[in-house]
Amino acid sequence: MKALFIGGTGTISSAISSLAIEKGVELTLLTRSGNGPEGAERLICDVNDEDRAFSVLKGRSFDVVVDFVAFRPEQVERDIRLFQERTGQYIFISSASTYQKPLAHPVITESTPLYNPYWQYARDKIACETLLMAAYRSTAFPVTIVRPSHTYGDCSVPVAIHGAQGSWQVLARMLEGKPVIVHGDGLSLWTFTHNTDFARGFYGLMGNPHAIGEAVHITSDETLTWNAAFAAIGRALGVEPILQHISSDLLSALRPELLGTLLGDKANSVIFDNSKIKRLVPGFFATVRFDEGVRRTVEYVRSHPECQKADPEFDAWCDRVIKAYSSCVRSF
Known part of the structure; x- marks a missing residue:
């Protein structure tokens, strides 16, 4: 061919x-x-x-x-x-x-x-x-x-919200014991x-x-909540992630570029019926479970400094949003 x-x-x-x-x-x-x-x-x-x-x-x-x-x-x-x-x-x-x-x-x-x-x-x-x-x-x-x-592959851990430099800063926050933002209540379903x-x-x-x-x-036939996905990422990092849930509408208002990637994509619960690809390609099915795949990705990223792109702007934005959200909740 x-x-x-x-x-x-x-x-x-x-x-x-x-x-x-x-x-x-x-x-x-x-x-x-x-x-x-x-x-x-x-x-x-x-x-x-x-x-x-x-x-x-x-x-x-x-x-x-x-x-x-x-x-x-x-x-x-x-x-x-x-x-x-x-x-x-x-x-x-x-x-x-x-x-x-x-x-x-x-x-x-x-x-x-x-x-x-x-x-x-x-x-x-x-x-x-x-x-x-x-x-x-x-x-x-x-x-x-x-x-x-x-x-996803070896070079970047899949997350829903990240800055211009990719997902490493989200992992860095987990490793530092800082909360990470999860859209909605983290219970919407997703496929990696x-x-x-x-x-x-x-x-x-x-x-x-x-x-x-x-x-x-x-796609894979495996479906996870976002909370479960972050838990798997945390296990791969050897930490218990601190999740800060914030509504997708609010996040999109605070960071307009998230409108498409959240409300137009990841904030929706999705379950893929893969009957068609299995009919066209007999014997096909996904074999890499998310917890196994993301462990491999985390190991690769942590051993390759070029994959560890710091993003101080996104880190500061997360801190501001979480602080403002927490202050608002306390005020009520």
Whole structure:
């Protein structure tokens, strides 16, 4: 199998790239940096420079093309022009955040409506999906849409609220005995998927004729409350986390960039029905339990200083919010 990955070095894409090479895929990465795993051909090009990309790809064709870095409709329109005659399958990485918010039913299938008034990122992904399915129906453009949910790997512990530098500062607060903010009462349900599990499901879709014209999500079957997730992170760190519960509405008002990631995503209870990916990829199921996966992630982050990015601005914001919230509660 010959595959082209646009991107290929992120949390999701790096795991898929590694598995594809292990499986013997003839893998080419189109990236701006030229980074990527050993065993992959690297084409250094910014795909947003369409003329340059067309020149770099001239004379090439692939069994599968995957775009990990398309977020807006104009980007998938470009991909349709670039790959209409170059590939037997084009896989678009969408997002489970596209599913209806607020949910009418907590169990999500691929037929759950796509609607998210809280998050522009999700609305852009919905618009991309709409364009791609229209191209499939009108010109047989061979699209497969994949919707990841909260997928994590070795380099960053998955949390709901963090600053611009990622999740390390949340872990640092736990290690220092400081309270960490948990949205709502911490009892909403969430699903975390390890990137190696996601990669196995994804690989089964590559070159799969039954996946053409389909949309499918790939997640773990394990569902946890956020309180349970933080407890697992605390155990991996060897501490008992102090959780400060604050409503998602208030947090979004105090930090507007949380509106999409909370009200448009993580504040909702979700349970994924993975029947479709299991039908398309017989034998697939997630094997990495969250407490096991997050222990591995914590060990990696603690042994790699480059993953420990301090975020004093976010730390100070947490202190201010918790102090103000506690003062308000005491005043009543």
